[in-house]
Structures are given as C-alpha cells and as structure tokens.
Amino acid sequence: CFSTNQYDQVFHPQGYQYVRSFCLNPFPTTIYQIEGVTLQKEVFLVYGQNTLVIQYTVLINTSQDKDIRLELRPLTAFRNYHQIVRKNTYLDPSLNVSDTKVSIRPYTSLPSLFFAHNAVDVQAQGVWYENFFYVREEERGLEAKEDLFNPCVFIFDLNKGAQATVVVSLQEQDIAVVSGLRNNELKRRKDLVQSVSSEDVFKRHLVIAADQFIVKRQDQQIVITGYPWFEDWGRDTMIALPGLTLATGRFEDAKSILLSFTKQVNQGMVPNRCVTVGQKPEYNTVDAALWFFETVRLYGEYTGKWSFIKEHFYLVLEDIIDWYRKGTRYNIHMDQDGLIDCGQGLTWMDARSADGEVTPRHGKPVEVQALWYNALCVISELAKRYDDSISAEQYAQVAQIVKKNFNRLFWNEDQGGLYDVIRGKDRDDTIRPNQLLAMSLRYSILDTDKFPKVLSLVENELLTPMGLRTLSAKHPHYKGVYIGNLKEREEAYHQGTVWPWLMGPFISALLKTEGRNTQTMERVRGLLKPFEEHLRTAGLGQISEICDGDSPYIPRGCIAQAWSVAELLRVLSDHK
Numbered sequence: 001c002f003s004t005n006q007y008d009q010v011f012h013p014q015g016y017q018y019v020r021s022f023c024l025n026p027f028p029t030t031i032y033q034i035e036g037v038t039l040q041k042e043v044f045l046v047y048g049q050n051t052l053v054i055q056y057t058v059l060i061n062t063s064q065d066k067d068i069r070l071e072l073r074p075l076t077a078f079r080n081y082h083q084i085v086r087k088n089t090y091l092d093p094s095l096n097v098s099d100t101k102v103s104i105r106p107y108t109s110l111p112s113l114f115f116a117h118n119a120v121d122v123q124a125q126g127v128w129y130e131n132f133f134y135v136r137e138e139e140r141g142l143e144a145k146e147d148l149f150n151p152c153v154f155i156f157d158l159n160k161g162a163q164a165t166v167v168v169s170l171q172e173q174d175i176a177v178v179s180g181l182r183n184n185e186l187k188r189r190k191d192l193v194q195s196v197s198s199e200d201v202f203k204r205h206l207v208i209a210a211d212q213f214i215v216k217r218q219d220q221q222i223v224i225t226g227y228p229w230f231e232d233w234g235r236d237t238m239i240a241l242p243g244l245t246l247a248t249g250r251f252e253d254a255k256s257i258l259l260s261f262t263k264q265v266n267q268g269m270v271p272n273r274c275v276t277v278g279q280k281p282e283y284n285t286v287d288a289a290l291w292f293f294e295t296v297r298l299y300g301e302y303t304g305k306w307s308f309i310k311e312h313f314y315l316v317l318e319d320i321i322d323w324y325r326k327g328t329r330y331n332i333h334m335d336q337d338g339l340i341d342c343g344q345g346l347t348w349m350d351a352r353s354a355d356g357e358v359t360p361r362h363g364k365p366v367e368v369q370a371l372w373y374n375a376l377c378v379i380s381e382l383a384k385r386y387d388d389s390i391s392a393e394q395y396a397q398v399a400q401i402v403k404k405n406f407n408r409l410f411w412n413e414d415q416g417g418l419y420d421v422i423r424g425k426d427r428d429d430t431i432r433p434n435q436l437l438a439m440s441l442r443y444s445i446l447d448t449d450k451f452p453k454v455l456s457l458v459e460n461e462l463l464t465p466m467g468l469r470t471l472s473a474k475h476p477h478y479k480g481v482y483i484g485n486l487k488e489r490e491e492a493y494h495q496g497t498v499w500p501w502l503m504g505p506f507i508s509a510l511l512k513t514e515g516r517n518t519q520t521m522e523r524v525r526g527l528l529k530p531f532e533e534h535l536r537t538a539g540l541g542q543i544s545e546i547c548d549g550d551s552p553y554i555p556r557g558c559i560a561q562a563w564s565v566a567e568l569l570r571v572l573s574d575h576k
Helices: 135-139 175-195 201-211 234-246 251-264 288-303 306-312 314-326 366-385 389-410 433-440 448-462 486-493 500-514 518-534 562-572
Strands: 004-007 010-014 019-023 029-034 037-045 051-061 069-072 096-098 101-104 113-117 121-133 145-157 163-169 214-217 220-223 421-423 426-428 467-469
Touching: 051 175, 069 163, 101 145, 113 175, 145 163, 163 175, 175 201, 201 518, 201 562, 220 234, 220 251, 234 251, 234 288, 234 562, 251 288, 251 306, 288 306, 288 314, 288 366, 306 314, 306 366, 314 366, 314 389, 366 389, 366 433, 433 448, 433 467, 433 500, 448 467, 448 500, 467 500, 500 518, 500 562, 518 562
Parallel strands: none
Antiparallel strands: 004 010, 004 121, 019 029, 029 037, 037 051, 051 163, 069 145, 096 101, 101 113, 113 163, 121 145, 214 220, 421 426
16 A cells, blocks of 8 residues: 555555655655554665665554554566557566565566565466556657556565565575665765765765766666666767766776777767667767867876876877868868868757757857867877877867867857857857857867857856756747657757756856856856755756756756766866
8 A cells, every 4th residue: 555556547556645754865765654653665776786675664563463564566567768568468477486586587588587585475466457657658748558567476574574675686686685785885875975075965965866877787887878768878978977977086987988988989980879789889979079088188187197098098089080170970071161060960959850850050060169179179288298299289270270260250249149050151140058168168269258248148048047048038949848749849859948967068168257256156056056956856866857948947858867967066076
C-alpha cells in the first residue's frame, strides 16, 4: 500500500497518504507512518556499477502485538528510455532462485537482472500490471500507457528483523556486502564535497549533482549529458567537462574523457554522437571540435600538465585547425575572409520538425566564429609554449585576420549587437544569445569597446531568472511555452525557450565587461540565487535542461542536464 501508481485518472494504491517526510541527502529517503509503525525507505546507486540498493527500516513500532510483514513486488519493463512495453507472449517469466538470490531474463536480447535479498520467502508471480499512465508522456504527445511485468514477490518478516533489503543489479550480488556498499558510497560522496574546499552550500549541492553525469563505460569515463534520455553527446560533453570535472578537482576523469574523444577525432571533427557498442560515431556538428580547444586549454590551466597536452592533444588540435582551413564534412571550411562557413543543422540550435530545420543557421554563425578565433589563439599559445615560434606566429596572423573581419562584418550598429548569422550578403539580425560567446570565451573575438552594448542588448531582450531565452520575446516567431507534441516542442526549442546553461556565458561576459568588483560579484550572486531554489522544484538536486520563456519559467525537458549544472559550477569555481 506504500506505492502510488496512476491508471488514467485513477491513483491506486494511494501510498502517498502515508508519506510523512522526504529528504534527498545523503540518499533519497522517505518516511512512512501507518498504524503505529514508522518505516523508512532508502535507495541508492552503487557508483561504477549498474546496481541499486533498496532498504526499508522500522524506526518506530508501537503495535507490538501485531505482525509486521512487508511485501515488495518489483515491476519490470526491460526496455530503453525511448520505448514503451505492452503485455506480450515473448517474455520469459522463468525465475532462477537460490537462497538469497533471484534472477530473471525476460528477453534473450537483453541481460539478466539479479536480485539479492534478505526476505523470508520469495513467491513466483508472473503477473502483468496493465495500463500504467504517464502524464508527462501524454503532455509530450507520446504514447502514455505501459504494461509492467511482476516476476515475483519478496516477503519480509519485520518482527524478526527491523530491516528489509533488496539489491537489484545487472551483475550477481551478495546481500552480505550491502552495509559495505552503503558506507563506501557515503564516504565517496563526502570526499567529493570536501575536495572542492568550499563553504558554499549551493556549490556543494552542485558537486553532488555533477557526479551523477560522470559514468564508466568499459574502461573509460564518459559524460551522460542529460537524464532521462540523453547519451554521451560530443558538443554537450565539451561544454560541460570544465564544470563537471575541472572545477570539482576530478582531473583524472577529465583526462580519461578527453583522451577518449581524441581517439575519435576524424577529418578534424569531434563526434556529436559517440561510440557505443555496435554503433558508429556521428560527425554532424561544427562547434564540438572548437569547444575541444577551450576544454583542453582549461585542463592545462587547472592541472599544469602542459607536457601531457603536448604529447596527447597538440597534434590533434593542429589537425583540426588544418581540416577547418582546407574544408571537411558538410562544407565546413575557412572562407577567404578567415571566417568559418558551414552547412545546415550543425550548430547547437539544431532542432528539426516535420517541416525541416526550425532555425536554419547555415553560413557563418556568430558563435562558430567566436569559437574559431578562440581555437586559433589557443593553438598559437600552445605552439609558443612548445617553442614552435613559426607556427605560433602563423596561427596568430590568421586569428588577427579573423578578428578584424568579424568586427567589420558582424557588428549591427542599429541594434547595438551582433548579427546571428551571415550568409553571403544576407545578415540575420535575429536577437539570440549566441553572440555572448564573442565576449565570454578566454580569447574574445569582439572588440572590447563593444562589450557594454552587446551585454545590455542580451540582458534586456533575453535574460530571465533561469537563464537566457533563445529568441527575443519581441520576435514574431517567439514561442514562450514549451509544450505540445514533438513538432510543437521542436518549434519552440530554440525560439524562445530558456536554457540555464547560457547563464554561464552571460556571467563570464558580465565579469569581463564590468570587472570583478564588489558590486558585480554581488550581482552574480543574485543571478545564481534562483537556481538554488530550482534544486528543490524540478528534478530534485538537479538543474533542468530548459524552461519556458514566459514567466513563471516552468522547467521543461530533461530534469537533469549536464551543461546546466556544469556552467554554474564553472562560474562558481575558485579557479581564476
């Protein structure tokens, strides 16, 4: 009776009425009260494993004359995060039972699922529970009903023992090691927080949030860029890596991730969708390779391992520059003016609907030029560090040409800002946040005398408490609410929807424009304050992927997004 499930408009059972409290730290913990019994439920994942531990503990029992029996009925789907399961005859309901262990393998194409437990009895069920209703899926125009399979029931006698434990894993586990797993995870989290040497409670929460995106795949670390449906995307990883790993002191994780991407660079491009078992990388982003330069630069600044960068990254970075100059996939190439021209659908604003690209930005996008200039400056500085003065000067000369032509072509005097995209003689004066990168990166392509005007334009048109809108609310194509079916949502994704990660570039641009004085730092703290409250309102302890462009800026999309967390951590970092 502790569960709460929704079937269409009916909730059954209604376990929520017995909930007395919930807390997130150190683990998600729910307190139930029923008929004189206070029961605690605690769940945690084991780091580095596909293992979940669930524990129920009797805290108070004023009904000594009553037997306390707890029954747990696991409901299984066995699917990926984009699918729905319905009752079928293909599922194998067989149970493998031995002492304190149970395993099932419903489909031969998927791995076995192992249960370890301290139950007094396990009873086979083989029952389908039908028509679970997912309200969020319906809101998103997706299939919203699912059937779940219950293979067995675990029965615990809580009069004999005050704790009931189940371990669910993709590998066989021993119930005797649960206490050790719990203590190890508590220590690991404590060490994570202490490693940042910060008394800032908000930053400590973000450190724990960041930890949830860094996972191990085979022998290397990767970044899962959003939950519940993102994978290890290249662009997102490059943007998120500094905040997730460098600002949190996880230098070995940063090294592992960067080395992994280095091996996948092809024709000067970093894959946007990375290699998983049986899949090929997808090279369809113009900016991931350019973000790679900034991430490597920051790795060097945080760690001081410049010789390691020379050994493992320098030649790869030079190769990327070479390919971008002579041309690579999707007609990505350096034009005669030194600026980068590219095809459609390659920038981060890459949403597509049934009618095609929502924000076609082929040509010369403003942020691509900012990243290109920054990359040229980074490689020039590295060449100088490694006593390659000829290359350093050559890169610097190209960078100088790029900066000169950028400021000549992209400045929009009428708006006091930058054009978003240039296509031949066409100038796209749509007010978007991409122009911030011309200021926020380490090497700013925009002339500094123009910083105040651009910052003012972006602030007045795009800034919200939860990040920046992707389009000015004054634009006729602006969509202030991200709801509806897939087509409707894709059409709003970059047409006004707010992205929290953009608060990072905004704050960096603000500090570069106004300096790190008392007044500016106080303003930065004010800009970050709404995100502290956000930790308690959407995906608990996390920062969402997006929010509505209209007040009250309702969180949408993924409940936990890597670069949303990472960019806040980056600007909070003590590293200067």
